[in-house]
Structures are given as C-alpha cells and as structure tokens.
Amino acid sequence: MSKELHVIGKASRKVGVMQKVSGQTVYAGDISLPRMLYCKILRSIHPYARIKSIDSREAEALPGVMAVMNGKDSPKKFGIMLRRGDDEVLAIDKTRFVGDSVAAVAALDEETAEEALKLIHVDYEVLEPVMSIAEGTVPPNGEPIHDYAELGNIHKRVSLEFGEMEAGFAKADLIQEDIFYYEGNTHLAMEEHATVAHYEADGKLTIWSSTQNPHYLHKAVANVFDMPPSRIRIIAPPTGGGFGGKVDPLNHEMVVSKLSMMTGRPVKITLTREEVFYAHRGRHPVLMKVKTGVKKDGSITAMDFKSFLDGGGYGSLGVATVYYTGALQTVTYNIPNYKFQGARIVTNKPPCGPKRGHGTPQPRFAVEVQLDKIAEKLGINPLDIRLNHLTRPFTKTANHLSITTTGLRECIEAVEKRSNFREQYGNLPLGKGLGLACGSYITGAGFPIYWNEMPHSGVQIQIDRGGGVTVFCGSTDIGQGSDSVLAYIVAEELGVTVDDISIVTADTSLTPVDLGSYSSRVTLMTGNAAIDAARKLRTLLFETAAKEFGVPLESLDARDNVVFCPENENCSISFPDLVVKAESEHGTLGSVGSYAPPPSTLGGKYKGAGVGPTPAYTYSAAVVLVDVDLETAELKVEKIWIAHDVGKAINPLLVQGQVEGSVYMGLGEAMMEEQVFRRGLHKTPSLLDYKSPTFLETPDIETILIETNDPNGPYGAKEAGQGPLLPIMPAVANAVYDAVGVRIDEIPIHPQKIFKAMRDKEKGKEGRYGPKGVPEIPFPDPIRVESQWGQRADQESSR
C-alpha cells in the first residue's frame, strides 16, 4: 500500500513524555500496596566461598521481621537461557562473587529489614577466587566455579570455519595480526531495579518489575515456583532505562515472590545503586586476537578471529554473547573466508550479560582499529579501505547471514563530507586527530531465546464507541519510545491522531506476547504486527464508509480523525461517527496482528547459526575529532559526526535521540568506564566512583539519518538503539593515533595509557598500549561450513 504518510516520518512528541517530565510516571519503585513488606538481601562478602551454614534465628526474632529465607527455601535454578539457566534465587551452597545473594528478609520497613540482615550469621568456607581470563584459562586449583563448564572454568567454546582459510591467507599480500582488549563496563540505567510481588489468596501471583522482558520473566517465574503460567501476571511499568541490564530474569524478582508466598502480603524490593552493580549482566571484558589477510588493494582474503570472554560468576546470555563476538564481522566488509573461535570463562565477579550492542562492540573495536593499521601499511586512506570493500545489498555473508538493504556507503560519504576527513586526516596539527570507524547491527534477533514457531510479536487493537483506539502489545517501553512507535503506526493506518490512542503494554495478562526489549527488535517486529492489526481494522472501517458513500474502498483515505474520499469532497465522515456505523454493521470492533521474521532471513543451518540472523541489518559510520594534550595525554573528544542507516525514521526526533544516546554511551566506554576489582571486591560500585561522562564531556554530535527503506521493516524502518554505539570506540582509538601517533589497542583509552605509549615511542619503542598475548586453550575442531559470501539473498518481503 503506497500512500502519503501523515504521521510516520514526522518529528513528534514521545508518548508518555509529559508524565515523565512532570514526575507523574509511576515506575516500579513508586508502587506501594496496602500491607506491603520491604525486602533486603544479604550479600556475600567473599568472591568465592562455600556456605557451611546459615543461622537466621536472631533475625527471625527481631520485631517487625515477617519472614527470612535462604537458597534452600527456593532451590530451583533459572535464567534467561531458561532450561540452561544457572541463576539461583539465593545461593544454594556456594557464593560466586562479592555481592552474590545469600539470604533475604521481609520486614515492615526497610530499616528493620536491614537491621535483620546483620543478625543473620553465615559460616563460610573461603575458596580461592578466579578473577581474570588468565586465571580462568589455566586448570583450576580448587573446584571449578560451575560444574557444567566445559573445561575447568571455561564455560563454553565455539569453533566455526567458513570457506577455505589456508587458500584465503595464501592469496594475501599482507597478513596482519593484532591483539586487543576491551574492558568490561556496566549499563548505568538511571532507574535502579525495583520489584513488587503480590501473592494473593486465590493462589495468583502478580509481579510489577523494572524489566525489559516480561515474557521471559513470566516463563522463568513459572518454572522456579512450578506454577502454571496462567496463575502468574507480570507487569512492566515504564522502565527507567535498560540497555540490557533488565533483560535477564533476576533473583530479586524471585525472592520477593517467594517472600510474598511465605507471608501472604505484598513484598517490595528496590535495589540500591551498589546492588545494581552486583546484579550487573553488563559488557563482557573480551580479549581478542585477529589475523587478517589482505591484498594490496585492501580487500580481505581471510579473517581468523579469536575471542576470550570474562563471564563473571553466572551464565546469563553468555553463550549467545560468545557467538555474537564472532557473528557480525562479516556483515560490514567483504570477508570471503572466515574463522571464529570463542571461549567464555567463568570468574568470581558479577555476571556479565547483554549490554547495548551485545557482544559486538568488542570485535568491532578490534576490526576497525586493525583496518586502519592495514590501511596505513598499504598506503590506503581509511575511507577507501572501507568504501572499496563494502558488502552489497541482498547478498549473503561467508557465515550465511542474509543482508537486505545497506546504506553504509551513504553513511561513510555523509560523515566524510561533514568532517572533511579525506583532506584533514593525517594533516591536522600534532595533538589533533580524526578517526573513522563503521559498524553494523541486527534489527531484532531472527530467533527467540527458546525455540518455537509462534509470532515474535503480537498486537491487538480495540476501538471504543467514542472513537478512542486502544493498542495492546507485550512490548516494553524502556525509554526508547516503543509505546510511541505503536501509537504512530496505528494513528497512521487508522487516520486518527496520536492523542486519540491509548497504549497498554508489557502486561502478560492483558497484552499479546512480544518477546521483549532486546536485540533492537521492537520497532521492526511490533511495528509490523501493528500494521498487520491496524490494516485489518482499517479495511473493516473503510468497508462501512465505502458502502455509506457508494464509492470503492480503494478511493478512501483517512487522517486527523476523518475518513474521506480525496476525489469527492462530499464523502467525508468523522472517525467517531464511522466507528458507530461500523460497530452497528460488524459488531464489536477489534483486531489482532502478529509478526515473525521471514524464513529467508534466518541464516544458515550449522550449529550456532541461530546467532546473527535478523530481518535487516543497520549500518553506521562515525568520524571523531580529538585533542590529545602532548604533555599530560589528556584526551578530549571535540566533535562527532555520525551517520546511521535507519531504513526509515518513524520519528526522526526519537531516532536522533537514540543515536546521540548511543554516541554518549560509546564515549563513556571509549574514554573512562570500566569495572575494577581489588581482592575480589568491586572498587567503584557507585555513581561517584564509577566514572561515566557527564554532559560536560559530551561534544557536539552531528547526526545524519540515512534512509534505505528496507523491505522487511515497517515503512522501511530498521533499528537505531544499538548500532550507532559501535563505531564510537574504534573511531576514538583511530583518532588518537592520528593525533599523537600511538595505538591504544585497549578500551577504555585512559590518558595514562596514551601517556605510556607516547613515552615508549619517544624512547624508540613501539608506540602501542595493549595486551601482548592470548591464552593457549584447546578449542574443539571447527565446524566447517562452505562460505556463502556474495551469494544472492532472497528478496522476500515479510508481508
């Protein structure tokens, strides 16, 4: 259906934003119920220890304490990987990081609950902790942290090979080998996690929680308590930022549920900021070795990529993360032959999991910095080594991923034009530098976390007799604007104004399933489901109008609450009037729509092929201008130009917000954010000590949106929430090199690292700061698959 768009593509106000800026929004932490109890969790003071005994008699006797529990009261494990989950409601026999949960109290108020924690006596047998990739890749001294790990403390190994590696390297004129390290960091969502659970007398459990994934939480809760899902209702109130930190079902959600069952009263927990650092599930620290063969013209003949992930104490989505550190290298530039080996190591630190970009910022940093090194050796401009070897639209990659549209060329050209990169690169005064980097990301994972053939997203629309339209969807607005996307699309399709639409989302009892706010899937998947549902209703309404006016249905249009025939000004009816006529004719008005990614986009058949496919890839390019103080090596980012191929901007203002937010988060990762531990203890679990940029460090950001109208996206739209983060970190590293001639092969890029590299260079040594080697571990024989690089990808529309 091609028609002029009235709502889509226009800058407009975000749904719910007025409530947010006026303080009316009710977050999970604002919820208070009659007779509600407050929960506090006792946390491990040891990075690794066996629990010999827990004595909570004193705590139970404290006036105001209503219940005390430990791991034995709810021993079933769970996790975002569902059956493979290793999360414990409370530690059962071992604690695996400082901050791991040991016992919990429900009391009349928070102070009493806190007081009670001090009266719980835990007898620990302290075990020797594993605190790094290096320590985790040697045979363990004591017992491995988890018994399911493949080898010692190596949780999971992946080994995949596409095409002919030997032949590929044989064709190369230059083989470049580099080692990179990317330190872990955390999400830092403004809202600390909060949950209220209410187990009522009829045996039904309602949970309000700051989660990105009510559906997976629903499944996990049902599993932990062996309850039919029909007795459980999960509601995600508006969430104050997620970035991946609220993807996993988390143990505090289970704890308050259990305590509510034990006491028959609602129980609430609000994590402190320090506890959020322990709940974590943030960016995996990754050590990488990249070997790339190139011809003189810069074309890649083969790439051999190795990654070692520091997983922390539990599994989270880590198995997927390992695959993601290898999956998307092939999507940006032509890589005909490709090998990937990855390993995730269990350590005694807060568990790592998905953070914005999930497993892809680390390899993207490695690839983009290495490309610049290769370009320099070959005497090619960093622009050309990229522009000349871009993947083509509607082709497949070596690892069988199907690319639909790509606007990477337009992105690179756009940032080049604004920054004047071609002329300026290499020619700025000492201390000033420009860096270029690109990236690509998925618009929604092609597969759900558990195998099923049902829709990934469902939307239901109901119209009331006054002309009001209510849209129901399981999607979860974590600030990115997913409620707005639903409203804009339904407003567009039905011809009503956004203000006439009510949105009901993220409630497992009221809304059809949407899998959740992860993998940048929501705009594309709920958007397509919303179009599906809205067009069914539109047809119903237009049938009535067409009959009324005696005109063909196709001649009708709708906008601003009026359905009309553009060719005949006498044919016009207000939306509420039409609704009355339509309901009289058809009965109650409502419709449902659903979406699942088209089979043509689902990638290969080999083991591990499930990570990487998506209905559409987005592309981004960024140029960063930095200033490095020649004496103190202080690093300032002065300007960023970023272009993002968003397919089609549903609301350009919100897309720009997502792009700028990505840039800001990327700068934090590039320049200062890191998880630091000493003797097993997180050194900086607070907003003061964990350094993240403020707006004072955030430079002018020039955002350019490129529209490629992807056939699989709603109105052509692709994601914007994660992809634009990817080029920032390598662009900063590349800019530092242009400024002062040193390579910082490690994130974050602290002034001290630049300082050290500059000093080394002055002394005639290599001007580089970064890791020197990777562990030697036995990888399984690779799964060998034929490369599909360059093959034609089917152009099959999802609708």
Next chain:
Amino acid sequence: MRYEAPDSLDAATELLSSEPGVSRILAGGTDLLVQMHAGMTEPDLIVDIKKIPDLRAIVAEDSGFRIGAAVTGAEMGEHRELKSAWPGVVEAVELIGSTQIQGRATPGGNLCNASPAADSVPAMVAAGATVTVVGTEGTREIPVQEICTGPGQTSLKKGEIVVSFKLPARPSRSGDAYLRMTPRTEMDIAVVGVGVNLTMDQEGNCIDARVAIGAVAPTVLLVPEAAAALIGTKVDESALAELASAASAACRPIDDKRGTKKYRIKVAGVLAKRAAKIAVERAGQSL
C-alpha cells in the same frame, strides 16, 4: 544519634568536647552525609555549625580576607573582591564536586575531611593561608598545611573547630592559580592538583613564590624547592622547566585506579608549570 545546631562557638565546642562517643561536625555535609550513607561512620553526635554567624561570613581584614569555615564554595565564587584578590583560591573551591555540590560544600569541610586530593587545600597552602582553630582550651592560629596529618586524619583535638581561614594581605603584582587533572570535568577527584602563588617585581622578576601539590602524597605538599625554582627568575622557560622537575621530584604518589605513579609525577610537573604561567599573567606581567 543526636543532632545539634548551636548558634555560638562556645556552645559548639562545649557540645563536641563533652560528647563521650563519636562526634562529627556538619558544615555542607557533602563528605559527612556520603560517609554516613555508605555506613563508613555512625556518629553519636552531629554538630551543625552553619548557624554560627562567624563561620558564615567573608570579611576584609588587615588588607586580606577572613573566610568563615562554613561559607560555601558558591558564596566564595560570588564574592567579587575575594575572587579578584585570590583567583587561584576561588577557582580551587569552584572545582569541588560540581556546581550543585558547591552550593553546600565549604572550605572548612574540604580541609577537615583531610583527603590528600582536596581541591581547595593546595591553593590555600600556596596562598599562605592560616586557620583559626577554637577549642575549649582557647584559640590558636596555624598554617593550613598543619591541619591534615594523613588521609582522613587531622591535628585537631577533641572539641576543636576550624573557624575561619585567613588569606593574608599581598603585595601588588601578585597572582595565584590552581590547576588539577581529573579524567572527568566534574564530580571527580584530582589525580594531581597544583597551586602556585607568586609575586613579581617591576622588572618582571619573581620575588616570592609558594607551590603546593595535592594527591601525590598522604597530605598536601608545600614544595619550597619548586618555589625556589621561580624566585629570582623571570619565570621563563628554563625556570618553568626547573619548577616542573622540582615539583615532580617532590611527589610521593601511590599507584591506584586514578593514576600510576609515573603518570602523577609527570603531570604534577606539567600542571605546576601551567599554573605558574597563569599566576604570572594574573600578577599583571607578560612572559
């Protein structure tokens, strides 16, 4: 826990000296409240000194200034005469925390919290400031650098309160400056901080100087060798290089997550040099 807000100094010292348990003085609370919230301290008595008029005033005195210990950073920044006479001291106070923090934070609190990285202290030490300390046994006037004895430790006796800072009268053609290095612009703790205060003569020679460095030792260091590198020179490039090496040589830093030893030592020299240039400029001379 008891909270008291006396309106006289006598009452405050009496409360503090007679408390058998742990007592803490509350000024802006930007350190104390954070420490209490983190469970690092649980005082039995908190004495809020903001109601004591003497502690809340900035007055001109003997051609210098007396600044109450509980004056806020923002109030110092808004005091035009003070800012024009002692720009280095004021800019140091205006680097504490953030704009919001400076609405509460006080020079007295910044000093008595005894952090080696406190921003206002190197500038005060370089300025040659003294503090008036009042206790039940009387009043003493001591140099600022004699208050802190180590991280979190002071020479104050039980019941003693730092009442005010005295910035001395200074000759014309004097200038001061404070520079610090932090990874983040605001809400950060100095990796190194350097205060320089100097006086030039009509011929452009430096006739007096004081240099103080923070965050490179257990307490702020007054470095006479660094000052000596400036005195008697025209503060030219070679004098600045001498200053930088003297400043670096005085540092005894630790390695921590905010900076390695080598890095801090080098940056201390660089900042000393840069602060000296600004101070000379402020002294009304050109290089």
